[in-house]
Amino acid sequence: MLKKIQKRTITAVNSLQKGQAVIMIDDSDRGNYSNIIFAGESITPEKITFMLQNTSDMIYLAMDSTQAQRLNLISNGDAKQGIFTKDRAQIIRMVSSSNTKSEDLIKPDNLFPLIANDKGVLAKNSYTEATVDLMKLAQLNPCGVFCKLMHKNSSIMNTDQLKIFAKTHTIPLLTIQELYLYRLATEKFLEKKVSTPIPIKNIGTLEMSVYQDKYTQEEVIVMSKEYRHNTPLVRIHSSCITGDLFGSLKCDCQNQLHYALNTIHQEGGYVIYLQQEGRGIGLINKLKTYNLQINQNMDTIDANLALNLPIDARKYDLAIQVLKQYNVKKCKLLSNNPDKKNALKNVGIKAQLVKCGSCFNKYNKTYLQTKIDRMNHQI
Numbered sequence: 001m002l003k004k005i006q007k008r009t010i011t012a013v014n015s016l017q018k019g020q021a022v023i024m025i026d027d028s029d030r031g032n033y034s035n036i037i038f039a040g041e042s043i044t045p046e047k048i049t050f051m052l053q054n055t056s057d058m059i060y061l062a063m064d065s066t067q068a069q070r071l072n073l074i075s076n077g078d079a080k081q082g083i084f085t086k087d088r089a090q091i092i093r094m095v096s097s098s099n100t101k102s103e104d105l106i107k108p109d110n111l112f113p114l115i116a117n118d119k120g121v122l123a124k125n126s127y128t129e130a131t132v133d134l135m136k137l138a139q140l141n142p143c144g145v146f147c148k149l150m151h152k153n154s155s156i157m158n159t160d161q162l163k164i165f166a167k168t169h170t171i172p173l174l175t176i177q178e179l180y181l182y183r184l185a186t187e188k189f190l191e192k193k194v195s196t197p198i199p200i201k202n203i204g205t206l207e208m209s210v211y212q213d214k215y216t217q218e219e220v221i222v223m224s225k226e227y228r229h230n231t232p233l234v235r236i237h238s239s240c241i242t243g244d245l246f247g248s249l250k251c252d253c254q255n256q257l258h259y260a261l262n263t264i265h266q267e268g269g270y271v272i273y274l275q276q277e278g279r280g281i282g283l284i285n286k287l288k289t290y291n292l293q294i295n296q297n298m299d300t301i302d303a304n305l306a307l308n309l310p311i312d313a314r315k316y317d318l319a320i321q322v323l324k325q326y327n328v329k330k331c332k333l334l335s336n337n338p339d340k341k342n343a344l345k346n347v348g349i350k351a352q353l354v355k356c357g358s359c360f361n362k363y364n365k366t367y368l369q370t371k372i373d374r375m376n377h378q379i
């Protein structure tokens, strides 16, 4: 799976390097439309004409924040522009060039400048980020144009029509999700900030390391112990202040954390502590869902949904990045949650699920039963 994604991404990158196009597909549940992308630095009037013939005429000009700030493109332009393709092509090339200065540029009225998040598709599932990410992967100036593919009657192309269009014009297809997984699997964006041994009550000494996401400064804590086998034990634990810290009996979190620390102290491996309280909805919302569970007899899933929150908002990108730091390609994953195993599998890390010490009590039995019945957990 990952090999196929790598191949498709490299084909797309090569196409941009040759001055050709890429078709990017949004495969999320937002409507499945697609955009054609060209590198800004090699745009020509002919390519603009091709875009205008096959797309809506809204041409978006995506760039990274450095280029946008340098050219002062954050506000809307005040100068009048022609709508001719040659004017548009010239402006795109100027905006895409690292030699252009702000004063050289007449602000574009017929192009829509968009500034990408610095973390790209790893932070935001959108065409602006996808366009700039592709330019960076192709080692081109981080600026490109994209435009929504459409039939002449303004209807959006469905997947089959899209494949025919791509084949006819020999343009590679790539989804935003594929680009996301490619970057997650091939890049390293965590920086190790510090590491020190910590003696832990009733367990023993483990090495505590703190890593930081270089884009967002988000921190990840890793408790580790050297291991002799080539398959380490790994626990990816999401923070639960009620359970982990205060010993709440409403969940199994503290049991699992202590079990993992103990086992990893004995056998070696990593506890990766992710700061995504309440399955990623935060402490305030988690406690609100507790009230719904108490007062309205809802289970842990329906309580999230009643607050218009996702059932599980967690991502495992930072855990994957930690495993990349330690060069872990396969592991024994202390977890009952198949989502964690799948997240690792998507980026080529083999994980074998090993049950992680849940303990039933009268306060958490409904919660654990819901995880078995509705979240596919193997407790």
Ligand SMILES: Nc1nc2c(ncn2[C@@H]2O[C@H](COP(=O)(O)OP(=O)(O)OP(=O)(O)O)[C@@H](O)[C@H]2O)c(=O)[nH]1
Pocket (backbone or CB within 6 Å): 236, 237, 238, 239, 240, 241, 250, 251, 253, 256, 276, 277, 278, 279, 280, 281, 286, 289, 290, 300, 304, 334, 335, 336, 337, 340, 356, 367, 377
């Ligand atoms: N929204 C919500 N979050 C909860 C509730 N009870 C516990 N949590 C959170 O659920 C998460 C549990 O994380 P983990 O123990 O890493 O993961 P898991 O999905 O239970 O899977 P395991 O690896 O088997 O433990 C923590 O972030 C808790 O704060 C609840 O009723 N509602």
